[in-house]
Amino acid sequence: MQIVHLSDLHFSEAYFVPEIAESMLQSINQLDPDIVVITGDLTENGFSAEYDGVKKFIDRIACKDKVLVPGNHDSKNAGYIHFEDLFENRFSNRNLGGVTVVGVDSSQPDIDEGHLGRENYGWIKEAFSGQNFKIFALHHHLVPIPLSGRENSVLVDAGDVLDLLNRCKVNLVLCGHCHIPHVWNLNNMLVVNAGTFCSSKTRGKTTQCFNLIQAENENSDNNNWKVRVSRVFPQGKMELITKTVM
Numbered sequence: 001m002q003i004v005h006l007s008d009l010h011f012s013e014a015y016f017v018p019e020i021a022e023s024m025l026q027s028i029n030q031l032d033p034d035i036v037v038i039t040g041d042l043t044e045n046g047f048s049a050e051y052d053g054v055k056k057f058i059d060r061i062a063c064k065d066k067v068l069v070p071g072n073h074d075s076k077n078a079g080y081i082h083f084e085d086l087f088e089n090r091f092s093n094r095n096l097g098g099v100t101v102v103g104v105d106s107s108q109p110d111i112d113e114g115h116l117g118r119e120n121y122g123w124i125k126e127a128f129s130g131q132n133f134k135i136f137a138l139h140h141h142l143v144p145i146p147l148s149g150r151e152n153s154v155l156v157d158a159g160d161v162l163d164l165l166n167r168c169k170v171n172l173v174l175c176g177h178c179h180i181p182h183v184w185n186l187n188n189m190l191v192v193n194a195g196t197f198c199s200s201k202t203r204g205k206t207t208q209c210f211n212l213i214q215a216e217n218e219n220s221d222n223n224n225w226k227v228r229v230s231r232v233f234p235q236g237k238m239e240l241i242t243k244t245v246m
């Protein structure tokens with residue numbers, strides 16, 4: 001099973017780099033992934049025209065199962081209204097051939113900070129009650145990562161969410177936001193951040209990239225998974241970041 005994780009396209013005249021976007025699109029379509037997860041900041045300002053542009057681009061990703069969540073930039077200027085019109089609910093729970101993907105909106109209108117909220121913990125626990133490979137997708141960071149500066153990118157209720165996901169035996173957490181690609185392994189739960197997919201808003205010496213996660217069930221009788229996380233860069237260059245058994 002192949003999952004592509006991309007984030008932070010920042011569609012806008014100012015920051016979206018079409019040549020990089022095209023190169024990345026070609027790489028994704030060649031990989032032919034089973035699931036594509038997009039963890040927010042699709043747009044720069046949440047404007048209707050930016051949403052229309054990014055929707056046309058995302059429609060060209062050849063995968064029938066896409067899970068999207070909004071980021072803080074998408075919720076600016078009441079952009080969350082366009083998100084729901086064009087994509088799906090801001091919170092979602094999908095079962096896709098042995099994989100449970102829960103996507104949540106961690107943004108708050110016109111505030112950069114992320115927040116999930118206790119009112120969501122119950123349904124998330126319920127959604128992860130089975131034996132599937134379990135993926136949780138959100139825009140903001142769940143734990144601090146390097147190079148993100150003064151730490152204000154982690155969910156304000158991160159401790160409780162981390163505990164919830166750990167107790168639910170979630171395999172994979174997918175985040176975006178600070179445009180720093182990074183992987184933590186916490187109690188056998190991989191927390192994978194994506195860099196920016198195709199915007200010029202790169203931080204430090206990082207470059208545009210997306211994540212490829214390959215998960216293989218070791219034996220159909222158990223729920224043990226071999227997981228590999230790789231990073232894919234423009235022009236299709238790929239780098240293996242980590243592999244683990246969980």
Ligand SMILES: [Fe+2]
Nearest residue numbers: 008041177178
């Ligand atoms: Fe971003």
Ligand SMILES: [Fe+2]
Nearest residue numbers: 041071072177
């Ligand atoms: Fe963000």
